[in-house]
Amino acid sequence: MDQNRGKISEKEVRHIADLARLDMDDHSIGIFSDQIDNILQYVDMLNSVDTENTAPTSHAISLTNAFREDELQPHMDRDLGLSNAPEKENGHFTVPRVIG
Secondary structure (H helix, E strand, C coil): CCCEEECCCCHHHHHHHHHHCCCHHHHHHHHHHHHHHEEEHHHHHHCCCCCCCCCCCCCCCCCCCCCCCCCCCCCCCHCCCCCCCCCEEEEEEEECCCHH
């Protein structure tokens, strides 16, 4: 039952599934064929949009630098920093041993 549903055939979907080492049944192949075909049709629709006078971009908004200047700030009080710690000892966080 290898039908060509449009832009991609079930045979091509089976081949891609084999390359990805995916075990897919006939029902799943049909579903994925339809979904991939819908995606490819959408890409074709996007390709038909006139972008002749549109400058290439690498990001949706033109933001050059989102960093702030380093400014000296007072540090948090130790007791306040440890106030929500589940376990603490001698002014430090206590955590379970990770390495033997």
